[in-house]
Amino acid sequence: MGGLHSVNNGSGNGGGSASTPTTAGRKRQSVDGVEYPRRRATIACEICRSRKSRCDGSRPKCRLCIELNVECIYREPGIKLDAGDKLILEHLNRIESMLHNALPASPSQMQMHGGAASPAVSATTGLSDDILAKPTLNLANAGTGGNQVGLGTWTNFSSMPKVHSTPALNLLQWPKIKQLVSREYNPQHLLQLELNRTPLQLNSSLTLDLSNTAAYVQAFFERVNVWYACVNPYNWTSYYRTALSQGFRSGAESCIVLLVLALGNASTRGSISRISPDEDPPGMSYFSAAWGLLPSLMTRTTMMSAQCSILTAAYLFYIVRPLEAWTLLSSTSMKLQLLLSTNPPAMLPTASRELSERVYWNALLFESDLLAELELPHSGINQFEESVGLPCGFEEEDEEPVVGGRDDLWYFLAEIALRRLLNRVSHLIYSKGTSTSISSLAPVVAELDYQLTQWYENLPTPVQFPHSRMLLSNPVQTVLRLRYFACRTIIFRPYILAVLENEKLGHDSTVRENCRKCLEACIRQLEHITEHHAGHMPYLWQGALSMVSQSLLVMGATMSPSLASVLPPPDQMDVMFQDVIEEVERYSHLAPSLRMSAEIIREAEERRQMYQRNHGMRV
Incomplete structure (x- = not known):
């Protein structure tokens, strides 16, 4: 890295290896600090585990896998789960079981209870393999009786559809909402702005100050790793020592340590939208040093080099560089597909498999979020979803975990389940060629809403957010609540x-109630706009577009007499929209796509008020 110099590395202990207790310190802990017993071996195969069925342990195939005619995969003998991991997996398996459900044949088979599908229907619907093999649901035929129509296999819904209408700017083509802007927009405008953006310029020869290493590493493990769960707190000290011995000038360990410092530093400064545009983003010196190591790592086909790319993408999302993140992730996806095809996770040693699972899911989550807003090529990484298991906990090493370090998987697993559901929603409602007539839509919406409710009800207590309108102090609960209402919307x-x-459909009681649910979910995302700061590390760009999307939707509703009647009073709406405008404008300097979003939402509010005055809807 040429002129890279490290100065004042403090104690040189890797930012947190110093500390404390002996054997008790190595016990895994839950979110609330309760110590769990040592791990115990499990023998259930992956299929039995996912179906929560008793496995007879027969090799090479258990009885259930023989009956289902599927591949039977056992965890390596050395893989052990502690009580905390079992709780995580138990809750996630419940969530996943809901997402395997299929719609019944006709509306008469849908037992409706308060607008949601009956658990008796949703939890027990069974379809034959040939029906489940169908990739999509033909909504035009749903509810006609006679032929069952499957929701498709798990794999078919693991990624966003290649053509869909979910992006925020698609709303500008809707009736009434299109009157809120003076020119035509579409998602390609966002993409073109990011394509024409000035390339990221980094100086990798900066002097590297390691005096705050301990604080930044602790901040990373306390505030950042919860979102990505891809750095092992139990082997961190050995990584740091290796990086230190290399002078942070080469190797995957050096790159990972520098990226951890960059993200940890960033997490100590709050929202990047509140940092002066004239100031370098926090952590940039560490990131620049890591960026200088990436070219050599990009040519290595190893899981650690892929891990470096995931952490790099995380920082690129933090500084609102979505297209650079996608470019890096596309290369990483190809690398992961090669690694997964030549070394299936089930055949890897415990530690290697755990890391590969976490890197894989991060890549899939990142790609899905980008594909939800931009028309980008699909990498094909979703094809490995069924062969990659869910993470269940890093194995403890001989050394103590870093100070502040804990292996917290609850948010990460909950986000995987919710993203699967979001992708399913896009396939069933928004993919090209699907019918969205009211009659065909009803059973699909009812089932998806039921699955979202089950996702929420099966969240572990530490991350299950309250439905109250109060501001939350827990950032994980805050982000999950925002994501929940975005999915419901x-x-x-x-x-x-x-x-x-x-407009006449607004007088139908069922349609009106479903519109109310949608608008309520929108308002819940916008009423405390600063809540979005809790997700600024992983979701600032996506969160900003979500604000714009929900605002445009509610603005359009205020222009419809029947929809306006289910909204809060107009003066409350005015205040809410103004808060959104001010918030999005604070982001406008971070990316050209956000600058355009801010311009759209401000013009939309001005034209909305003019529309209401001209149509006698405003005094």
Whole structure:
């Protein structure tokens, strides 16, 4: 790295290896600090584990896998789970079981309870393999009786559809909402702005100050690793020592340590939107040093080099460089597909498999979030979803975990389950060629809403957010609540379109109730706009576009007499929209796509108020 110099490395202990207790310190801990017993071996195969069935342990195939005619995969004998991991997996398996469900044949088979599908229907619907093999659901035929229509296999819904209408700017083509802007927009405008953006310029020869290493490493493990769960706190000290011995000038360990310092530093400064545009983003010196190591690592086909790419992408999302993140992730995806095809996770040693699972899921989550807003090529990484298991906990090493370090998987697993559901929503409602007529939409929406409810109800207590309107102090609960309402919004959003196209539909009680659910979910995301700061490390760019999307939807609703009647009073709406405008404008200097988003939302509010005055809807 040429002129890279490290100065004042403090104690040189890797930013947190110093400390404390002996054997008790090595016990895994839950979120609330309760110590768990040592791990115990499990023998259930992956299929039995996912179905929560008793496995007879027969090799090479257990009885259930023989009956299902599927591959039977056992965890390595050395893999052990502690009580905390078992709780995580138990809750996630419940969530996943809901997402395996299929719709019944006709509306008469849907037992409706408060607008949601009956658990008796949703939890027990069984379809034959040939039905489940169908990749999509033909909504035009749903509910006609006679032929069952499957929701598709798990794999078919693991990524966003290649053509879909979920992006925020698609709303500008809707009736009434298109009157809120003076020019035509579409998602390609966002992409083109990012393509034409000035390339990221980094100086990898900066002097590297390691005096705050301990604080930044602790901040990373306390505030950042919860979102990505891809750095092992139990072998961190050995990574740091290796990086230190190399002078942070070469090797995957050096790159990982520098990226941890960059992200840890960033997490100590709050929202990047509140940092002066004239100031370098916090952590940039560490990131620049890591960036200088990437070219040599990009040519290495190893899981650690892929791990470096994931952490790099995380920082690129933090500084709102979505297209650079996608470019890096595309290369990483190819590397992961090669690694997974030549070394299936089930055949890897415990530690290697755990890391590969976490890197894989991060890559898939990142890609899905980008594909939800931008028309980008798909990498194909989703094809490995069924062969890659869910992470269940890093094995403890001989050394103590870093100070502040804990292997917290609850958010990460909950996000995997929710992203799968979001992708399913996009396939069933928003993919090209699907019918969204009111009659065909009802059973699909009811089932998806039921699955979202089950996702929430099966969240472990430490991350299960309250439904109250109070501000939350727990950032994980805050982000999950925002993601929950974003998913709920998109499930019910077609009903808003239906009323905007035909005002008479707003008088139908079922349509009106579903519109109310959609608008309520929108408002819950916008009423405390600063809540979005909790997700600024992983979701600032996505969160900003979500704000714009929900605001445009509610703005359109205020222009419809039947929809306006289910909204809060107009003066409350005015204040809420103004708060959104001010918040998005604070982000506008971070990316050209966000600058355009800020311009759109400000013009939309001005034209909305003018529309209401001209139509006698405003005193």
